[in-house]
Amino acid sequence: MALIDGMLQELEQEARTTRRVLERVPADKLMWRPHPKARTLGELALHVATVPGGVAELSLHSPAPAPQIGNPSPAAAAELVPALDTSIAKAKQILGGMDDETMMATW
Numbered sequence: 001m002a003l004i005d006g007m008l009q010e011l012e013q014e015a016r017t018t019r020r021v022l023e024r025v026p027a028d029k030l031m032w033r034p035h036p037k038a039r040t041l042g043e044l045a046l047h048v049a050t051v052p053g054g055v056a057e058l059s060l061h062s063p064a065p066a067p068q069i070g071n072p073s074p075a076a077a078a079e080l081v082p083a084l085d086t087s088i089a090k091a092k093q094i095l096g097g098m099d100d101e102t103m104m105a106t107w
Contacts, residue, residue, distance in 0.1 A: 003103040004095055011052060011095070015088045022049055022084055027077040043071045049083040053090030060094060 022045055030042030039047070074080060 003100050004098050007103075008092060008095060011088065011091060015052070015084065018048060019081060019084055022080040025077050025080055030074060030077060039071055040073060042073045042077075045077075045080050046072055046074045046083060049080050050087045052084075053087035053094075056091035056094040059098075 025041065025045045030045075031040050033040045074083070
């Protein structure tokens, strides 16, 4: 079994859990924030949805580029699960092409 197989299984398991959380984000609370300096609930949820694909994309670059910091906000809670689906598909596509040697390389 290739090293990536275990990672892809874990990614799928985490995606199921993340999906359940994102499905429960209340549509009327996307603009809520715990304090003025914090991101809104919508910004945080969209960030969580897009992290898997973003991290997988970082693995393609050596050295890794500086992260683009921004706070995109979803217009509706219905955007969160599709964003996760897109991110997971991107991560699977990138990671699925890696062999054991690539997985063990420093990046």
